[in-house]
Amino acid sequence: MLHTLAVLVENHPGVLIRVAGLFTRRGYNIDSLTVCQTEDPELSRMTIVVAGDDQVIEQVRNQLSKLVVVHSVTDLTEESVVDRELALVRIQVSSETRSEVFQTVDVFRGRVVDMGRNDITVELTGTIKKLDAFVHAIQPYGLLELVRTGKIAILRSET
Amino acid sequence: MGEETTGLKGATVLLNALQQEGVDVIFGYPGGVVLPLYDALVDSPIRHVLARHEQGVVYAADGYARVSGKVGVCLATSGPGATNLVTGIANAYSDSIPLVVLTGQVPTTLLGSDSFQEADIIGITMPITKHSYLVKDARELPRIVKEAFYLASTGRPGPVLIDIPKDVLAQENVEPFVAEMKLKGYKVFGRGNNGKIEEVAKALSESRKPVLYAGGGVVTANAEGILRHLSDKTNLPVVTTLMGLGSLPAGHPNLLGMVGMHGTVTANYAVDDCDLLIAVGVRFDDRVTSGMGHRFATKAKVIHIDIDPVEISKVVKTHIRIVGDAREILEEVLDSLPGFTVPQLSDWWSQLRAWQNEHTLGYDMDRLTPQMVIKCLGELAGGEAIITTDVGQHQMWAAQYYPTAHPRNYATSCGLGAMGYGLPAAVGAQIARTDDKVFLITGDGSLQMSIQELGTIAQNKLPIKIILLNNGVLGMVRQWQKMFYSERYSQILLQGNPDFVKVAEAYGIRGIHVDSTEQVRSAITEAINHPGPVLLDFAISPEEAVLPLVPPGNVITEMIVR
Ligand SMILES: Cc1ncc(C[n+]2csc(CCOP(=O)(O)OP(=O)(O)O)c2C)c(N)n1
Numbered sequence: 001m002l003h004t005l006a007v008l009v010e011n012h013p014g015v016l017i018r019v020a021g022l023f024t025r026r027g028y029n030i031d032s033l034t035v036c037q038t039e040d041p042e043l044s045r046m047t048i049v050v051a052g053d054d055q056v057i058e059q060v061r062n063q064l065s066k067l068v069v070v071h072s073v074t075d076l077t078e079e080s081v082v083d084r085e086l087a088l089v090r091i092q093v094s095s096e097t098r099s100e101v102f103q104t105v106d107v108f109r110g111r112v113v114d115m116g117r118n119d120i121t122v123e124l125t126g127t128i129k130k131l132d133a134f135v136h137a138i139q140p141y142g143l144l145e146l147v148r149t150g151k152i153a154i155l156r157s158e159t
Numbered sequence: 160m161g162e163e164t165t166g167l168k169g170a171t172v173l174l175n176a177l178q179q180e181g182v183d184v185i186f187g188y189p190g191g192v193v194l195p196l197y198d199a200l201v202d203s204p205i206r207h208v209l210a211r212h213e214q215g216v217v218y219a220a221d222g223y224a225r226v227s228g229k230v231g232v233c234l235a236t237s238g239p240g241a242t243n244l245v246t247g248i249a250n251a252y253s254d255s256i257p258l259v260v261l262t263g264q265v266p267t268t269l270l271g272s273d274s275f276q277e278a279d280i281i282g283i284t285m286p287i288t289k290h291s292y293l294v295k296d297a298r299e300l301p302r303i304v305k306e307a308f309y310l311a312s313t314g315r316p317g318p319v320l321i322d323i324p325k326d327v328l329a330q331e332n333v334e335p336f337v338a339e340m341k342l343k344g345y346k347v348f349g350r351g352n353n354g355k356i357e358e359v360a361k362a363l364s365e366s367r368k369p370v371l372y373a374g375g376g377v378v379t380a381n382a383e384g385i386l387r388h389l390s391d392k393t394n395l396p397v398v399t400t401l402m403g404l405g406s407l408p409a410g411h412p413n414l415l416g417m418v419g420m421h422g423t424v425t426a427n428y429a430v431d432d433c434d435l436l437i438a439v440g441v442r443f444d445d446r447v448t449s450g451m452g453h454r455f456a457t458k459a460k461v462i463h464i465d466i467d468p469v470e471i472s473k474v475v476k477t478h479i480r481i482v483g484d485a486r487e488i489l490e491e492v493l494d495s496l497p498g499f500t501v502p503q504l505s506d507w508w509s510q511l512r513a514w515q516n517e518h519t520l521g522y523d524m525d526r527l528t529p530q531m532v533i534k535c536l537g538e539l540a541g542g543e544a545i546i547t548t549d550v551g552q553h554q555m556w557a558a559q560y561y562p563t564a565h566p567r568n569y570a571t572s573c574g575l576g577a578m579g580y581g582l583p584a585a586v587g588a589q590i591a592r593t594d595d596k597v598f599l600i601t602g603d604g605s606l607q608m609s610i611q612e613l614g615t616i617a618q619n620k621l622p623i624k625i626i627l628l629n630n631g632v633l634g635m636v637r638q639w640q641k642m643f644y645s646e647r648y649s650q651i652l653l654q655g656n657p658d659f660v661k662v663a664e665a666y667g668i669r670g671i672h673v674d675s676t677e678q679v680r681s682a683i684t685e686a687i688n689h690p691g692p693v694l695l696d697f698a699i700s701p702e703e704a705v706l707p708l709v710p711p712g713n714v715i716t717e718m719i720v721r
Contacts, residue, residue, distance in 0.1 A: 009344075010343075010344065014281065014293075017282070017285065018285060021285055021286055025286055055472070058472070059469065059473065062468050062469040063469055065346075065468070066467070066468075066469055067344070068289070068290040068310060068342060068344055068345050069290075069344055070344050071343055071344040072344075
């Protein structure tokens, strides 16, 4: 099962490798990892998506918490969260497919951010599922290049 | 010019910060980039012990830390000096030994340029340090040193590395920043939670076949006294790991011995059969569980007390987990006991005694055996002496036959199993505890991995006694080839061994050959009475085996006993 961990870490050099090193050491695969400074310039926040059963995830959490540079580890998997991923997708277009491609982009609320003679680049944000669905839908037209940021997530406010 | 400034050199700031932490001795080896530090050492009251190899430097600091309970400090230059420390750092990390490791680094202007004697020691040691620092400004040294000592010695202890570029050591007119720690992400656990403590007391009072399983965490927490109280009060049988030797003094009636691959039959049977396993400061190492956590203590409710939450349920499923300091928690358990009935263990004890009577550790008396040598050493030196060992058969014989009275009297490389540890560790131990007797028990393979440290012993006039169990082979490897590889011996013969007595004498150290049983007692007596260092070279047969032995792939009750 995929787990999403929110990890608050100190914002200085070498922190990322300390965190990543934990995963290599035990042979755990990181599904995605995003990191950037937070509202507090001394802290960065990592969103790490990792696969594993409960025991693996508990080890990962405990090992992460043990690092001196890690301030907190929260498992967001069971929580109610808002989560997003950003993708940039370059798609092949021809005069025959152009309108269908544009329609598909529209349906997924993508934005065309660059246009060439035979291809377009689309920006798309959404849940992982939505991005996967878009990629799937666009595949038949010719998917030339795809970059995705990996997931970021934040707790929903309590209502 | 600059006469009025109050600022100091970076190197002096560093030495002052070390003094603030109570450091009086550093084990080190000089080199180009640490010259400013060696210059400042000339004016410092801190003693510097020069080893003969950086691996010796870090093992000495490790031995010092194990027997004193203080943080060991070692120092090496950049590049090859720093990389020579790596095995020793890994060793301290494996056994949770508090070290502060200082390495010199090339000047900040050259960092990352593959310059002369540059090595990314922080990158190299990241998986084997608790934490590490690259110092960019000498003004930060007081804070970093303070944090490093705190990190090394609290929680689960371990090595902390501080990498210091040459220009930082040479930095002039340093006005240090205030030495305030900034460790927001670091948590240390102390006392347990009341509910959990009661659960432990209840489980204990309800159990019929409990076993207490003591490891290195008992040593770290100085919990041996309270552990003994608890065992005395409830008649609880105790087994220990190699790291936990001495947690209950040898000869205590409740001690069943070491558990695991070379444990006693009774200890292994007891763990297998118990209905309650109270594990304190252990990590269920595969040398104990045979790598079969799922078949270890299967009939027992498992209580795990450890300062490091990562260890709990890592290998064996735990029913009651308590994260915290072993001493505080055992104290709490003891305090809460009066509310519960003391368990009735007479049936359990008669079973345990029956096993003990059936399976005593034994050896031949008619030839010179390693067991006999160690037994005799135990009688003559007593459990109050400090033992360090290397790795191999001699290490296991020492663990089985030497009557260790206190946990801090036994220094050996457990988790990493690093040959070459013993001699430099003895140096550190003797320097930490000047008035105590220090014995190294070693093999001819291991000794040759650190033999140059005889020079350190000679230079510092350390009265260490070396018990060399000389079988002319890599004994432990030979034993495995004999038992598990159909006697196809491969690369275990140490032909070309020197005459170790002559080697010792070349360093000005007394050497004595022993090749008959009659000489054993008199030679050890002579060594003990000699005021300086002595090497005793015992000629033993390569055929001697360490038994019992749990073969790989077996559960711990499936032992080869003879
Ligand atoms: C640095 C290192 N290299 C290799 C080994 C593997 N090893 C374990 S025991 C052993 C043989 C030790 O021989 P010796 O020191 O003569 O002791 P004995 O077993 O004969 O008592 C070896 C090679 C090790 N533990 N450490």
